[in-house]
Amino acid sequence: MSFWNKKLTFLAVFAAVLLLLAFGLVLFYAPVEQNMGIVQKVFYFHVSAAWLGMLAFFVAAVCAGLFLNKADLKADAVAASAVEIGLLFTAIANFTGMLWARPVWNTWWTWDPRLTTMTIMAFTYVAYFLLRRGIDDPTKKARFGAIYLLVGFASVPLTFFSARLLRTIHPTIFGGGMGEMAMTPRMVQTMGFSIFAFTVLFVLLLITRSRLRLLAASLREQERRDDQEEFGEVTHA
């Protein structure tokens, strides 16, 4: 398997074009919101990044199930790559959220249920990598990672509903709702396009990152095979 091919080039160009268009739409096509001003435009990328984080988690959980079912290390490579990408975009979502919250509500953080859940998801992602790092054997690494992804995936909806429940009981703690904004058709279109662009980006990143992982793994295996040739031993580095 080679790292890059024509289809990926096409996908990369497509993603780049979409992102540029999305950026253009956000800047010029979408209206400036009357209360929050131009800062509100961060919102489009904030929501897209958050969407990506959740999509990534879902993809990872599906791959985890696939791996436990049939120990195919390809599924593990996709899962790990998805979590990596998800972590990155969750961080972007949190950061853009803060950029938005500060000027609008004069606070860096709100205990908004979505924000809280996404942050906990990020902790889960990081824990996933720490778990993998503590295991040498690739199959065990994949298996334990998959188990943790399933446990994490099961807890996320519960976390979200609990956080939302917390909010309905104490509405005064939070400033205005983060998503409670009347959206004009133009805003809806821009949002939809932005999400679409990000999704294409996600697919591109997922494919390339997974390939990179698989190539690195086969390089390690080759080294082990060479060791076995030379020393007649099975080395599990």
Add this chain to the structure above:
Amino acid sequence: MMLFEAQGLTKTFGSLTVLNDVGFSLRGGCLTTLLGSNGAGKTTLLRLVSGLLSRDKGTFRLDGKEIQPQSPLWRQQLGVVFHKTFLYQNLTGLENLRLFSRLYQRAYTTAELRQKLDQVGLSRAADRLTRAYSRGMQQRLTIARALLNQPHALILDEPFTGLDQNGSALLLGLLESLKKEGVLILLTTHDPCLTHALTDAYLRLSRASLEALTPSQQAPEGCR
């Protein structure tokens, strides 16, 4: 006599092939010694046979019928002695045996358990915590534990490690009487000379393939 066969057995770790299309047959009442250099995959083979590791490809047959090594049917007939002792340090020798006999659902009386400890020469240490046992004593206890469910097949991975001369003699005696009772025995050892007299068949594992040798073909160097 029990007949255990393997065919087309393949196991890879990642893309590293440890066993490639390997086949062998083991008989009740026979002791088979598995030879091979360090890291050749002997332990892997033993773990596959005991159902502690899952294979990629291949079939196992017990008395002609296909069997999964993970199945209770096979496990219940199995006794296993590996490097690690699997003993609970905060329990006495007797309590360790009682624990495993309960798990195997054998209702041994305390007297019977003490007798089993006596068989491996541990009767004086029966009520001492396993934490206080020497390596050799722990090895003996492990052997006693492996025999608790009166296995029809015994799998041993370097069982003589840690045993002194008395302990080795004891184990050899046990193996001999188990052979007479028709137990199927598969073992690996660092010192093939020790078991040469009892060995009925040799298997050599090298570069992911298995070769069957007769004792006369493979009398280990320097043994008599």
Add this chain to the structure above:
Amino acid sequence: MRRWLDTLKTLIWKDLLQEWRGKEILTSMLAFAILSVFIFNYALELDPRQRAELAPGILWVVIMFSGTLGLNRSFSAEQDQGSFDALLLALPSPASLWLAKQITNFLIMLLMMAILLPVYSLLYNQNLFIPGLIAVLIAGAWAFGAAGTLLAGMTVQTRARDLLLPLLLFPVLMPVNMAVVKAGSGFITAAPLDTFQVWIAALVVYGIVMTTISLLVFEYVILE
């Protein structure tokens, strides 16, 4: 079915007996918990009414942290002795090992809470013997173990061991934290049940979901 019950009884008895002999887990948990309660006094110099409202939160945080200490040790006996091989061969299914460990951890946590609650009540002159609160803490302890025992089974096989478990467990445990604190406060402040009964439901749901997942998935933790 009978086999399962016998196996559970045997395994739980083995773990409790070991703990009784070693007394490592419970004493560390208790020492840590009581120390933490002391420390909180200086961190939160509050008037009695505020303290009363915060009690469930403080208590649960302390219970969770010391519970993690106990969880870390729950598989250490098996891991030190060289993994779960011998048990695996003797058990009806890997899930039975999970359930036995879960029940043992649960009982130890109950014992710790039974000592911690009076101590806390004494130190802060606050009556915590409210049936609702106790029920919530018990349910919380089960839910805690339901996720924790599974994860501890994994972390004990990694390099980082003790360090890793809190990092894996705490994000996943957030719903339990919220539910225990909210339901506990509800009982302490004698609020009308319908204002917080949803938290009790959430706690129960979490416990059921995690127990089910653990029973289904635990075999992948100890089988290869």
